[in-house]
Amino acid sequence: MGKASKLSEVAKIAGVSPITASRAIRGNGYVSEAARERVLAAAAQLNYTPDMLARRMRGDKSKLIGVFVNNYGSLVVHEIAKAISQEARNIGYDILIFNAERFDGPGRAPTCDMLSKLCDGLVLLLPNGEDGYLEVIERQRIPAVFFSFDARDVSVPVVAVENREAARAAVEHLIGLGHRRIAFIGGSRATGQSGQRQKGYADALAAAGLPVLPELMVEGRFVQAGGYAATEQLLALEQLPTAIFAANDEMAFGAIDAIHSRGLEVPAQISVIGFDDIPTASGVFPTLSTMRQPLAQMAACAVDELVAMIDGAPVASKKLAFPMELVVRNSTGPAPAA
Amino acid sequence: MGKASKLSEVAKIAGVSPITASRAIRGNGYVSEAARERVLAAAAQLNYTPDMLARRMRGDKSKLIGVFVNNYGSLVVHEIAKAISQEARNIGYDILIFNAERFDGPGRAPTCDMLSKLCDGLVLLLPNGEDGYLEVIERQRIPAVFFSFDARDVSVPVVAVENREAARAAVEHLIGLGHRRIAFIGGSRATGQSGQRQKGYADALAAAGLPVLPELMVEGRFVQAGGYAATEQLLALEQLPTAIFAANDEMAFGAIDAIHSRGLEVPAQISVIGFDDIPTASGVFPTLSTMRQPLAQMAACAVDELVAMIDGAPVASKKLAFPMELVVRNSTGPAPAA
DNA sequence: GTGAAAGCGCTAACAT
DNA sequence: ATGTTAGCGCTTTCAC
DSSP states (O other), X not given: OOSOOXXXXXHHHHTSXXXXXHHHHHTOSOOOHHHHHHHHXXXXXXXXXXXXXXXXXXXXXXXXXXXXXXXXXSHHHHHHHHHHHHHHHHTTOEEEEEEOSOSOSTTHHHHHHHHXXXXXXXXXXXXXXXXXXXXXXXXXXXXXXXXXXXXXXXXXXXXXXXXXXXXXXXXXXXXXXXXXXXXXXXXXXXTSHHHHHHHHHHHHHXXXXXXXXXXXXXXXTTSHHHHHHHHHHHHTSSSOOSEEEESSHHHHHHHHHHHHHTTOOTTTTOEEEOSBXXXXXXXXXXXXXXXXXXXXXXXXXXXXXXXXXXXXXXXXXXXXXXXXXXXXXXXOOOOOOO | OOSOOOHHHHHHHHTSOHHHHHHHHHTOSOOOHHHHHHXXXXXXXXXXXXXXHHHHHTTOOOOEEEEEESOTTSHHXXXXXXXXXXXXXXXXXXXXXXXXXXXXXXXXXXXXXXXXXXXXXEEEESOOTTOHHHHHHHHHTOOEEEESOOSSOOSSEEEEEOHHHHHHHHHHHHHXXXXXXXXXXXXXXXXXXHHHHHHHHHHHHHHXXXXXXXXXXXXXXXXXXXXXHHHHXXXXXXXXXXXXXXXXXXXXXXXXXXXXXXXXXXXXXXXXXXXXOOGGGGTSSSOOBEEEOOXXXXXXXXXXXXXXXXXTOOOOOEEEEEOOEEEOOSSOOOOOOO
């Protein structure tokens, strides 16, 4: 009743050699009906489960996908991980989530290394472009996909949204509503996505002949509290913006909160649009206009790419960018009459 | 530049035997200064990292805590995992999150088994009371802690909140505001927590001499959409409740949403109180009154218990129940004059 | 101070 | 149809 049992024990009870027991359990080679039954019975009796560690050490598949996350705090990360988990499950893989700010820290490298061996393939979520571990992956040609990454070209497939184009669409929505003084709340620069979104913001303004003003571009670290603080900065300006484009939904929530705290109304006085469309976006008040990320499709694509590599396809550079959809809800409205 | 390098390669370059290289790298036995330096240089040159899989197969510690999650969809789970991750990190452990609805499924058992071997200890988050894997853990005396579980007595430590008492406090808050017709939205019964919260709800009503009405007790599976649907049921009643107690915040969001959709106001016409106090609770409008779970403390406690067991303390039944704090925000107010 | 042997649990390849 | 050998990468005896 104590520790887990091993194959040799099962074999002994069944009166066969370990390898025969192994064959019987995996239904692999030739095993007589009689022997097979004795083995299976013994296994059941001992509650035997094969040691995947040992199997994996021999190089067998583990049917496990590792998801490396470096910003577990964020809600999008949660949603993405959920989507990947579902997709993986559908095709017979389980996922293991490993969480660290960086993967190249001193004590962390062996763990990453171990997990990369344990898992058949890896998905790196929002990896930091400067993380040294990215190079390890590229160098060792480990089957891997980067998810939501826009920092630079890499030699593995990258699944992401069309950050720049989508940001532009968000801002064009605001411009279409008559807004002329539009602020941008950016996130941290680690994955390169915020930078692209900022470019899209500038693209839209430029196309409409509007100036790109430094005082209207603030930073909120992709977190709600950061969005709140960034918005307070904006609300302290001489001339307030009439609309805010936040580089993710969580910062948009913070922005709305800050605006309400000042006794102003959304969208009557200031419109707010987010980015990502996490589930909460439709549950808050006012419901949040935002750009929707096709997470399920992206997750499916990432998993498919990964499994292809696991099954032998070469690891190659490949950019899979998904378009986003504008979701208009109640946080954006016509610009107030000046 | 290809695959990861192994100890024997390092040893060959350094001109020593593998075991000497091993000693040098771990700084363990006697190694001459000269040999040590050559080994370290060779290791650096080859980018060598020890294979934890192989180490672990020999029974060494991995400094890894496994977090088994069976309802990854929920936001509380995300918060709890984050808290545990932080605590673990503080004392030199990393965490690995494994996500499955159940852990006793056919293909899943070997993976669970493997992870339980790979990790020094396990935290089971919101485990399903009927999951057969719980018994495996109890039987094999694997160092483990159950987190947010209230289904039955088990032979491992359990870290949870005082579900029944806290639920009672939430409802007493509503009663104190003059509410007499109070509804309850429960979650799924898997962890036993919803049941305890429902008992607390009934306790409070009974203590105030109020009837416990079946039509006021509905089910929302702990998810926002479920809370929405459950509230629609309540809003279809002949006589509406003036307050709703939801067994978690996400269902409370759904409830507020449903109420708004009917053109009613929170809390003017119907008060809503949640349970957990996830971060979004203070960002929505109206801000959500709820019961706060002392997550950081709970996580610290769980990790401490676990590490004690990893370090040799016996695995024993132990109930660690934390009190919750009432957080009054803007979603609860005086009962409307009948 | 260093190395050889043995073994963690499993299975492919090669016998028999 | 079954068993033997060998080896995945590492480290704990036990020798020298």
